[in-house]
Amino acid sequence: MNKKIIGGISLFAVIALALSFWFNGCRPKTTMTALSGDVASKVYVAPGKHDEFYNFVSGGFNGQMGVYGLPSGRLFRIIPVFSVDPTSGYGYSEETKPMLNTSHGFVPWDDLHHPAISTTDGIHDGRWVFGNGNNTPRVARIDLRTFRTAEIIELPNSGGNHSSPFITENTEYVVAGTRFSVPVGDKKDVPIETYKENFKGHISFISVEPKTGRMDIAFQLELPGVNFDLARGGKGPSHDWFFFSCYNSEKAFSLLEVNASQKDKDFIFAVNWKKAEEMAKAGKGVKKKVRYAHNVYDESTHTATSTMKDEVLVLEQKDLSDVVYLIPCPKSPHGCDVNPTGEYIVGSGKLAALIPVFSFQKIQDAIAKGDFEAEYDGLKVIKYESALHGVVEKPGLGPLHTEFDDKGNAYTSFFVSSEIVKWRLSDLQVLDRVPTYYSIGHLCVPGGPTKKPWGKYVIAYNKITKDRYLPTGPELTQSAQLYSIDGDKMQLLLDFPTTGEPHYAEAIPAEMVAKNSLKIFKIEENNHPYVAKGEKEARVVREGNKIHVYMTSIRSHFAPDNIEGVKVGDEVFFHVTNLEQDWDIPHGFVIKGANNAELLIMPGETQTLAWTPKEPGVYPFYCTDFCSALHQEMQGYMRVSPAGSNVPLTFGTGRKDVPAPAN
Amino acid sequence: MITLNKTLAPMLMASFFVISCSQPAEQTAESTGTAPGPGQSAVVDEISQPNIVQVAIGSKDHTTLVTAVKAAELVDVLSNAGPFTVFAPVNAAFDALPAGTVEELLKPENKGKLQDILQHHVAVAVYKIENFYDGQVLGMVDGNNVTFSVKDGKVMIGDANIVASVPASNGIIHVIDKVILP
Numbered sequence: 079m080n081k082k083i084i085g086g087i088s089l090f091a092v093i094a095l096a097l098s099f100w101f102n103g104c105r106p107k108t109t110m111t112a113l114s115g116d117v118a119s120k121v122y123v124a125p126g127k128h129d130e131f132y133n134f135v136s137g138g139f140n141g142q143m144g145v146y147g148l149p150s151g152r153l154f155r156i157i158p159v160f161s162v163d164p165t166s167g168y169g170y171s172e173e174t175k176p177m178l179n180t181s182h183g184f185v186p187w188d189d190l191h192h193p194a195i196s197t198t199d200g201i202h203d204g205r206w207v208f209g210n211g212n213n214t215p216r217v218a219r220i221d222l223r224t225f226r227t228a229e230i231i232e233l234p235n236s237g238g239n240h241s242s243p244f245i246t247e248n249t250e251y252v253v254a255g256t257r258f259s260v261p262v263g264d265k266k267d268v269p270i271e272t273y274k275e276n277f278k279g280h281i282s283f284i285s286v287e288p289k290t291g292r293m294d295i296a297f298q299l300e301l302p303g304v305n306f307d308l309a310r311g312g313k314g315p316s317h318d319w320f321f322f323s324c325y326n327s328e329k330a331f332s333l334l335e336v337n338a339s340q341k342d343k344d345f346i347f348a349v350n351w352k353k354a355e356e357m358a359k360a361g362k363g364v365k366k367k368v369r370y371a372h373n374v375y376d377e378s379t380h381t382a383t384s385t386m387k388d389e390v391l392v393l394e395q396k397d398l399s400d401v402v403y404l405i406p407c408p409k410s411p412h413g414c415d416v417n418p419t420g421e422y423i424v425g426s427g428k429l430a431a432l433i434p435v436f437s438f439q440k441i442q443d444a445i446a447k448g449d450f451e452a453e454y455d456g457l458k459v460i461k462y463e464s465a466l467h468g469v470v471e472k473p474g475l476g477p478l479h480t481e482f483d484d485k486g487n488a489y490t491s492f493f494v495s496s497e498i499v500k501w502r503l504s505d506l507q508v509l510d511r512v513p514t515y516y517s518i519g520h521l522c523v524p525g526g527p528t529k530k531p532w533g534k535y536v537i538a539y540n541k542i543t544k545d546r547y548l549p550t551g552p553e554l555t556q557s558a559q560l561y562s563i564d565g566d567k568m569q570l571l572l573d574f575p576t577t578g579e580p581h582y583a584e585a586i587p588a589e590m591v592a593k594n595s596l597k598i599f600k601i602e603e604n605n606h607p608y609v610a611k612g613e614k615e616a617r618v619v620r621e622g623n624k625i626h627v628y629m630t631s632i633r634s635h636f637a638p639d640n641i642e643g644v645k646v647g648d649e650v651f652f653h654v655t656n657l658e659q660d661w662d663i664p665h666g667f668v669i670k671g672a673n674n675a676e677l678l679i680m681p682g683e684t685q686t687l688a689w690t691p692k693e694p695g696v697y698p699f700y701c702t703d704f705c706s707a708l709h710q711e712m713q714g715y716m717r718v719s720p721a722g723s724n725v726p727l728t729f730g731t732g733r734k735d736v737p738a739p740a741n
Numbered sequence: 742m743i744t745l746n747k748t749l750a751p752m753l754m755a756s757f758f759v760i761s762c763s764q765p766a767e768q769t770a771e772s773t774g775t776a777p778g779p780g781q782s783a784v785v786d787e788i789s790q791p792n793i794v795q796v797a798i799g800s801k802d803h804t805t806l807v808t809a810v811k812a813a814e815l816v817d818v819l820s821n822a823g824p825f826t827v828f829a830p831v832n833a834a835f836d837a838l839p840a841g842t843v844e845e846l847l848k849p850e851n852k853g854k855l856q857d858i859l860q861h862h863v864a865v866a867v868y869k870i871e872n873f874y875d876g877q878v879l880g881m882v883d884g885n886n887v888t889f890s891v892k893d894g895k896v897m898i899g900d901a902n903i904v905a906s907v908p909a910s911n912g913i914i915h916v917i918d919k920v921i922l923p
Contacts, residue, residue, distance in 0.1 A: 126778035597788040633824035633867065633911070659790040660910035663822060681789075706822045706911075707865050732872070 120562060121572040123150040128592070131524050131585040133537065134193040134207050135558065138579030141188045143209055143220065148524070148535060148585055149560055151574030159218045159227045160188030160211045164675035168227075171677055172651065172686035173606075174375070176384035180232050181369040185214045191581040192243060196291070200247040200313045200420075200529030204590035206291050208243035208252050215239035217254055217284055219291055221377075223596045228375050231293045234368030234390050235262045235280040241306035245286075247317050247529075251296065251351065254282040255306030255322050259329075263366060273331040277303035280392070281322060283351060292374070297358040297391045299349065299398060302455040303329050305338070306347075308413050308479075313420030313529050316438040318352035321423050323407065323414035327454070339429060343406040343462065345454070346414055346425050348441060353401045354393055363391040378605045380684050396456060403445060404454055405436055406462040413479035417488065418529050422467055422503055424488060426477035433477050433490060435506060437467035468506045473499050478519060479582075481526030483533045483563055491521040491538065498538055498561065500568060512568045514538040514559055515546050523563070524585035532587055536561050536568065539580035547575060556580055597661040599682030606684035608653035613637040618729040625650045627729075631665040631679065632657040633706040635731060636699070639714030643727030646694060646720055652677075655684040666702025669716065676702045691718040780817030790910040793827050794819045797914065805835040805843060812847045813856045819863070825912035826868040828898055830920045838920060857883050861923045867913050870896060870906050885923040 123129055129147025137144055141161030145154045162169030162178065169178050169186055178184055188211035196206040206228075209218045215236040221228040233239055233254050241255025259279040261268045268276045278300055285296040305326040312319040327344045330337030357363065368390045375382040393401070407414075409427030416423050423436040443449070444464040451461045476494030483489070487509065490499050496517050500510040520539045524532040538559040547555060555575035561568045601611055610616045610628040616637040619626045625648050630637045636654075644650060654667045658681040668676040669689055677685045691697060701712035719725040782794060794816055797803045806829055810816055819825060835843050846855045860883035868879070875891040887898050896903045901919035908914075 597786060633822065658910070660792070661784075661786050661789045663910075706824050708824065711866075 117569070117571055121149040121151070121560065123147065123152070129588055131532070131535075132588050132591050133522070133524075133558075133583055133585040134195065135539070135576060135583040136190045136193055136209065136581045137577060138191060138556075138581050139189050140578030141190050141211070142578060143190060143193055143207070144577050144580070145225065146558070146574075146576075147588070148537070149571065151558065151560065151572055153577065155225060156577055157220055157225055157227065159209050159220065160185075160190055160216065160230070162186040162675075165678065167675050167677045167685060167687070170675035170687075172688055173381040173684075176382040177227060177230055177373045177375060179373055179384035180214050180216070180371045181234075181386065182214060187213075188216065189213050190218075191240060193582060193584050194243045194245050194252065194527075195584045195586055196249040196286075197245060197528055198248055202525055202528055202530075202584075202586045202590065203249075204586055204594065206249075207584070208245065210239050210242035210254065212238055212240055212257070215254065215256065217243045217252055217293065219286075219293060221291070222591050223594050224377070225595070226375070228291065228377075229293055230371075230373045231284060231295065232370035232372070233280075233282050233295070234370040235278070235298060235300075235366070235392070236260070236282065241281070241309045241322055243284075244309045244311055244320075246311040246320065246351065247313050249286050249288075251311075252284040252286060252293065253309055253311075253320060253322075254284060255309055256280050257305050257307065259303035259305065262368075270331050273303060274329050277329070277331070278395075279304050279306055279324075281306060281347075281349070283354065293372075295370075295390055297354065297363055297393055299354060299402065300392050300395045301347065301398070301402065302327075302395070302457070304345070305334075307411065310414055310416040310423070310527065312416060312438065313418065316416065316420040316423075318350055319438070320349045320351050321414050321416060322347040322349065323411040323425060325410035325412075325428075339410060343408050344410055344427075345404040345459070346407045346411060346423065346436070348403045348405055348423075348460075350401050354398075357393055357397065357401065358391055362397060363393045365389050366392045377599070378603060380599070380604065380606045399456060399458060402457050403441070404457050404459040405441065405465045406451075406459060407434060407436075408432070413477070413490075415480040415482075415488075415527065417482050417503055418484070418531055420529070424480040424490070426480060426490065428476060428478065428493075430477065431472060431475075433470040433473050433480075433501075434462075435467045435469065435503070436465045440467065441465045470501050470506045470508065473501060473508055474511065479521055481521055481523040481536065482531050483523055483526070483536075484531045485533070487563075489521060489523060489526075489536050489563070491518040493517055493519065493541075498536060498568065500563070510567050512561060512570060514540055515557070515573065516540055516544060517542040520580070520582040522583040522585055524587070527584070532585070534562065534564060535571075535585075536563050537583065537585070539576070539583060541579070543575075546573065558583075597681075598659055599680060601655075601657060601659060601682040604655070604682055604684060606653070606655070608651070608686065609684045610637075610653070610655050612657065613731070616729075616731070618643075618727060620648075620727055623648050625727075627652045629654045629667075630657050631655070631667065631701065631712070633663070634701075634708035634712045636667075636701070636712065636714045637731040638729035639731045641715070641729045642717040642719075643725045644691065644716060644718050645723055645725075646691060646718060648691070648718075650689045650691065650716070652687045652689065652699075653684055654679050654687070656681050658682070663705055664703045665705050665712070667699065668702050669699035670697045678703060691716075694718050694720045694723075780820070782816045782820040784820075790908075792820050792911045793823070793825055793909040793914055796907055796909045797827075797829060800829075802831040802833075802916070803829055805832045806830060809835075809843070809847065809855060809859060812849075813852060813859050815856065815859055819911075821911065823865070823911035824867045826864040826866060827912065827914045828862040828901070828903075828917045828921065829914050830862070830901070830917050831904075834901070834918055834920050857923060858920070861885055861887070861921060862917075868915075869913065870903065870915070881923075883923055887921060 131148040133146040135144040158168035215233040219229040236256035237258030237260040240257035259277040261276040304324040309322040326338035407425040409429035411425040413426035474492035559573040656679040863882040877889040901917040905916040
């Protein structure tokens with residue numbers, strides 16, 4: 079109803095606007111004409127010009143992260159993270175397969191929900207962006223020099239890593255709160271109905287080495303068997319604290335749709351991570367037997383390694399009564415967002431008719447005064463009113479997430495009423511609302527979760543598009559919508575389709591990232607064990623039934639491009655080094671019958687395709703990336719002979735193909 | 742239920758009016774914004790290996806060639822991915838042409854002629870020195886052939902000697918001591 083009225087008004091306004099143009103078309107500019115003319119120019123990025131912001135958008139069920147430009151909405155790249163990517167060979171090349179290794183073996187897919195750009199002193203620093211794997215619990219770190227996944231760490235004692243990968247102010251820690259509580263340790267095979275007794279919710283604190291970004295699970299908090307949903311780190315005065323929303327404090331294990339919505343309030347867990355860190359360092363945790371994979375991509379060897387770890391430090395719930403405090407929060411809170419000053423924590427109950435805003439100072443005062451209303455599994459529950467700054471009354475239906483601008487305003491997304499509502503933190507008054515098309519989930523203000531929002535835009539990420547674009551059968555795109563927030567009123571400027579399902583996204587001024595972007599890998603720094611640093615090093619080596627082809631590619635040929643003496647039963651490894659030292663000149667490689675994918679090899683890089691020929695014959699291979707005017711000539715042949723054949727191993731480039739002199 | 746589809750049409754009409762009315766300041770800004778940008782030679786890249794044009798610009802023996810390439814508007818072409826083999830006459834080779842030839846070719850009205858001559862010095866593909874053989878005939882970019890001779894390991898293109906070879910990111914430069922005319 080509400081939406082129809084809003085829609086009706088905007089239709090009327092636009093028609094009125096159009097009519098006013100008919101009448102005033104050639105008169106001096108009015109306010110109306112300026113407004114309308116601005117909409118296109120505000121998102122127009124002329125050919126060859128760069129966007130003002132990078133927008134890192136989670137791909138949801140495609141397991142990847144999209145890189146878009148703002149304000150244009152142009153898609154630049156899909157960074158493969160948790161899912162295999164035949165386009166680049168990620169997860170198919172021998173070098174990248176270990177990135178997707180887990181305690182469950184090779185897992186070629188996941189569900190990436192939330193990016194988190196690294197911060198220094200609470201401000202985006204543009205070094206890394208983290209992402210969560212929601213299904214097989216993992217956290218990834220993407221290096222923003224290469225726009226590649228540099229590291230993935232699996233999370234033990236977890237199921238569904240949703241409350242992740244939010245970060246502390248100086249990226250000291252990335253957190254990972256489990257959505258599913260699960261039975262752990264040696265009591266894993268238990269009846270589901272023993273949930274209350276056996277299921278635990280764990281929150282992992284993953285340390286991030288300040289220089290390299292290298293991750294390690296520093297410690298886990300063992301907590302009650304609730305569902306952790308979202309989280310935010312404190313800032314400024316609340317630096318030492320982290321806030322996690324949870325639902326299902328009912329501890330339901332079936333039909334959560336109904337059974338996890340029984341209580342009037344669930345909780346925000348306020349965690350003093352500094353204190354937890356001290357406890358961990360003082361040896362107050364328990365080392366528990368677990369299994370999890372830690373995968374690291376080495377830029378020097380161009381190769382990932384996967385290490386299986388078997389121990390994690392757990393701080394037990396019984397020891398956490400002075401570390402973790404619970405704040406009652408109405409109706410299954412989802413978003414749990416901290417404003418730029420670090421003073422306010424906004425909880426968004428999915429089913430709530432209001433938005434509670436908590437005060438960090440009041441939380442501290444309540445803790446100091448012992449102002450608790452109860453205990454929950456031995457953890458102190460702060461009195462709701464004592465923690466509360468106030469509530470935003472009747473803001474909309476189904477509040478989910480809140481971002482902030484640099485002027486003391488908050489922007490909350492409402493799934494059910496499909497709108498963004500702007501309100502003021504100081505007096506909690508609603509200032510403006512705009513419809514979204516349709517059913518917004520997350521939203522993003524550039525720098526919105528940091529101490530320094532860059533403002534200018536808010537972007538809605540919509541789950542449902544119905545009639546918004548040309549139809550593409552039953553499966554339709556999701557979308558992003560860009561609104562300006564420069565003025566008092568939000569203004570819709572653009573909507574654009576996204577790849578995968580966008581959940582959360584972050585945006586950062588382009589120059590903070592663009593200036594660090596790598597152009598090439600230096601060939602002299604290539605330490606791949608099978609590199610060929612020049613055509614003179616190109617060769618084929620037989621080791622038993624393994625054939626190692628040390629191959630080079632440069633415009634516009636492979637060396638070697640003729641290989642004979644391979645037999646059925648051999649396993650062939652094409653180690654292809656791209657000898658180019660020129661920006662934006664990748665070469666591809668693929669061979670007929672390959673059961674994996676292509677390789678896409680960047681300048682100075684070495685990547686390996688494994689290939690097992692099953693029948694004798696001559697197999698063509700070629701460059702898949704249009705590299706040059708003679709790209710179509712960039713090809714070769716591998717001859718495969720029957721097992722036991724006597725064909726000697728020979729190889730070369732340019733052999734026998736020099737025609738005899740004309741006379 | 743309102744959608745942008747419905748709102749788009751009137752908005753488009755509106756923008757039509759805005760455009761159709763003369764607003765000099767804005768239009769100037771817009772036309773600057775949409776003007777074709779500079780070509781590939783303008784790419785700022787301090788990291789990559791230099792391309793053929795950049796190598797030539799860095800050579801004090803090839804200032805005449807560089808001037809000619811610029812006059813013939815071949816700078817962007819030779820900054821392309823190629824790969825190219827460029828036979829690059831040294832300054833002395835141009836100096837050896839009849840007096841006034843170079844000055845004449847550099848005149849704007851002779852751009853086509855200059856392009857033909859320069860393109861006669863370019864082949865597509867990378868021909869390393871070891872790829873040439875005696876009697877080899879090679880089609881050049883201008884559409885005419887050149888003939889190579891190899892005597893005692895010395896490679897000649899027409900009557901010009903290859904005196905040095907320099908690799909570049911997008912091909913190779915063979916320095917020659919004469920201008921080869923189509």
